[in-house]
Amino acid sequence: MLEIKNLQVDLEEEEKTILKGVDLKIGEGEVHAIMGPNGSGKSTTSYVLSGKDGYEVTGGSATLDGADLLDMEPEERAAAGLFLAFQYPVEIPGVGNMTFLRTAVNAQRKARGEEELSAGDFLKLVREKAKALKIDADMLKRPVNVGFSGGEKKRNEILQMAMLEPKMCVLDETDSGLDVDAMKLVAEGVNALRDGKRSFLVITHYQRLLDHIKPDVVHIMADGKIVKSGGPELALEVENNGYADILAEVA
Amino acid sequence: MAVPSIKFDTAETLISAYKMPTGAKWSDATRTNAIARLREMGAPNKRDEYWKYTDPSALTAIPAANAALFENDETPMFDSIDRLRVVFVDGVYDPAQSDDLSGENVVIETLGDALGKDIHWAKDLFGALEADGQNPVPRPLATLNTAVASEGLVIHATGKVNRPIAIRYVHSSESSDAMVHHVIKVEEGADITLLESGPGAARFNSVVEVDIADNGGFHHVRTQGRDHERKTVTHMFARLGRESTFKSFTMTVNGVLTRNDTVIELTGDDAHATVGGASAGDGTGFHHDDTVFITHDAVNCESRQVFKKVLRNGATGVFQGKILVKPDAQKTDGYQISQGLLLDEDSNFLAKPELEIYADDVACSHGSTVGAIDDDTLFYLTSRGIPRQEAQDMLVLAFLGEAIEEIEDEALAADILDRMDAWMKRRQG
Numbered sequence: 016m017l018e019i020k021n022l023q024v025d026l027e028e029e030e031k032t033i034l035k036g037v038d039l040k041i042g043e044g045e046v047h048a049i050m051g052p053n054g055s056g057k058s059t060t061s062y063v064l065s066g067k068d069g070y071e072v073t074g075g076s077a078t079l080d081g082a083d084l085l086d087m088e089p090e091e092r093a094a095a096g097l098f099l100a101f102q103y104p105v106e107i108p109g110v111g112n113m114t115f116l117r118t119a120v121n122a123q124r125k126a127r128g129e130e131e132l133s134a135g136d137f138l139k140l141v142r143e144k145a146k147a148l149k150i151d152a153d154m155l156k157r158p159v160n161v162g163f164s165g166g167e168k169k170r171n172e173i174l175q176m177a178m179l180e181p182k183m184c185v186l187d188e189t190d191s192g193l194d195v196d197a198m199k200l201v202a203e204g205v206n207a208l209r210d211g212k213r214s215f216l217v218i219t220h221y222q223r224l225l226d227h228i229k230p231d232v233v234h235i236m237a238d239g240k241i242v243k244s245g246g247p248e249l250a251l252e253v254e255n256n257g258y259a260d261i262l263a264e265v266a
Numbered sequence: 267m268a269v270p271s272i273k274f275d276t277a278e279t280l281i282s283a284y285k286m287p288t289g290a291k292w293s294d295a296t297r298t299n300a301i302a303r304l305r306e307m308g309a310p311n312k313r314d315e316y317w318k319y320t321d322p323s324a325l326t327a328i329p330a331a332n333a334a335l336f337e338n339d340e341t342p343m344f345d346s347i348d349r350l351r352v353v354f355v356d357g358v359y360d361p362a363q364s365d366d367l368s369g370e371n372v373v374i375e376t377l378g379d380a381l382g383k384d385i386h387w388a389k390d391l392f393g394a395l396e397a398d399g400q401n402p403v404p405r406p407l408a409t410l411n412t413a414v415a416s417e418g419l420v421i422h423a424t425g426k427v428n429r430p431i432a433i434r435y436v437h438s439s440e441s442s443d444a445m446v447h448h449v450i451k452v453e454e455g456a457d458i459t460l461l462e463s464g465p466g467a468a469r470f471n472s473v474v475e476v477d478i479a480d481n482g483g484f485h486h487v488r489t490q491g492r493d494h495e496r497k498t499v500t501h502m503f504a505r506l507g508r509e510s511t512f513k514s515f516t517m518t519v520n521g522v523l524t525r526n527d528t529v530i531e532l533t534g535d536d537a538h539a540t541v542g543g544a545s546a547g548d549g550t551g552f553h554h555d556d557t558v559f560i561t562h563d564a565v566n567c568e569s570r571q572v573f574k575k576v577l578r579n580g581a582t583g584v585f586q587g588k589i590l591v592k593p594d595a596q597k598t599d600g601y602q603i604s605q606g607l608l609l610d611e612d613s614n615f616l617a618k619p620e621l622e623i624y625a626d627d628v629a630c631s632h633g634s635t636v637g638a639i640d641d642d643t644l645f646y647l648t649s650r651g652i653p654r655q656e657a658q659d660m661l662v663l664a665f666l667g668e669a670i671e672e673i674e675d676e677a678l679a680a681d682i683l684d685r686m687d688a689w690m691k692r693r694q695g
Contacts, residue, residue, distance in 0.1 A: 067645050118652055
């Protein structure tokens with residue numbers, strides 16, 4: 016599914032290397048987690064994969080089902096099946112949530128040569144998916160994320176994910192700013208999308224999200240590299256002992 | 267001094283170039299007076315403070331420059347709604363294309379017909395609001411219009427007028443140089459909607475004078491034609507009585523030069539005025555200027571100015587907006603916002619917001635911003651699969667939408683928004 020090889024990335028504005036050779040391979044239907052201290056390059060990895068400006072790839076590759084992600088525009092990556100759930104979803108005054116969702120769904124369908132959804136079919140689908148995430152009609156009508164609480168914004172991200180049905184979902188600190196109930200709701204939304212084929216990369220600081228979204232593999236990232244990989248027990252180790260022990264061990 | 271003499275020479279050139287219509291007793295004095303006023307104030311000149319950001323020479327040149335016609339197969343604006351349609355071709359009333367000028371609670375005459383009468387109620391308004399609106403800043407092109415315009419409508423609303431009056435200005439000759447002058451009287455408790463659309467002529471000078479009595483309402487939505495080479499100057503002079511409402515919105519796309527002056531005087535307590543505009547300009551030839559002057563001269567009145575301009579490829583947008591609060595106009599609530607969205611570094615947005623307040627118990631706020639499309643927002647949209655150009659258009663439409671939503675009638679607002687959306691989609695190809 017997703018294969019990252021020796022990915023090296025600089026910040027464009029400053030002479031600073033953020034990723035120093037990231038290797039990661041996620042198979043079909045797998046859930047991987049990346050944990051790591053602040054500034055280790057976790058979020059950068061998600062931005063570079065989805066095509067945000069401001070980063071310069073100086074080496075390595077990233078492919079989705081063999082297609083070169085780094086050569087594509089962000090919208091092409093999305094149409095190819097990549098989805099990033101933002102840590103800080105953007106508020107867009109003046110653009111209705113529903114209009115945004117329908118435009119996105121149909122743009123991707125069009126890019127893949129599929130027929131666009133009719134207004135009626137779209138409405139039916141969005142209502143059904145929104146209900147499961149406890150997103151009411153009002154939230155769908157309002158401008159994208161404007162005036163949404165932290166929990167509502169994250170649920171809105173998962174709703175987009177559910178509507179767009181990507182192959183590969185990257186969740187960037189989706190648990191940040193959420194209380195326990197909100198986190199459970201978001202995790203349920205994610206788990207509902209696990210179908211044995213769709214893959215997930217969950218970026219988080221804390222083990223608690225991984226109680227709800229059970230990973231197959233946990234990676235520890237530090238200083239722009241993945242320094243250790245293991246099973247779910249690795250997340251528990253971080254939770255109990257912090258990163259210091261692991262970092263000392265691999266150093 | 268050289269500059270003043272140019273102003274006065276140009277005024278003389280204009281006065282001799284256009285013929286002052288004669289024959290109507292009730293208007294002759296007004297027109298003679300207008301010519302005298304024009305001689306005194308001179309023609310506008312780019313060295314005038316009020317024309318600092320907009321060069322008026324194309325509006326005063328004799329003869330007017332030609333403008334190519336804009337061929338398109340779109341449904342004309344406001345065609346889908348129930349309205350009373352009036353057509354002017356190159357500034358001349360066309361009865362064949364117009365509906366019968368009659369409606370419930372309203373009397374509509376052409377200015378030509380009204381001028382043919384010995385006396386007319388319009389005598390008290392025609393040129394009067396324009397003359398009032400000359401202080402403290404002269405608006406000579408409106409005075410010129412009063413002096414020589416022989417086309418227009420005289421509208422008297424005596425109650426709630428159910429069908430909007432929709433004036434379409436057709437541009438038919440490449441060398442047309444047209445003036446129209448409308449006079450509208452809204453009686454106590456009456457309500458009327460005026461819709462205007464189309465370029466009008468190669469060069470088009472329009473004046474609307476509207477007097478709104480107590481509890482009256484006047485709603486105005488205008489779309490200025492998309493002919494790329496057209497030049498337009500418009501003036502709207504409004505006087506508002508107690509608890510009356512005035513709402514005007516203008517959408518402008520294309521045209522090389524557009525100057526829209528709106529002059530409003532709130533003279534009755536508890537009156538409300540809103541002036542809004544959305545414009546989209548593309549190319550160095552585009553120059554669009556909204557100039558607004560609102561005078562609060564009564565207690566507890568509210569005024570709103572909301573202007574949004576999207577500019578690209580070297581286009582220029584101008585906003586000059588002033589709120590003047592007179593000493594007795596306590597409890598005034600004045601609001602003004604002007605925003606420019608620049609899609610590249612070659613475009614310009616020039617704003618001059620002004621407040622002049624002589625009362626001590628007022629709430630006035632103004633803001634003016636200029637910026638670009640937010641990169642993070644654009645990335646968010648594209649990361650969901652929306653192509654960059656389409657995403658940008660969504661954000662442009664959202665930006666303009668904040669001005670468009672000032673239109674009270676939701677169907678009209680939706681119509682304008684859809685139209686803008688369609689134009690942008692057409693650009694995407």
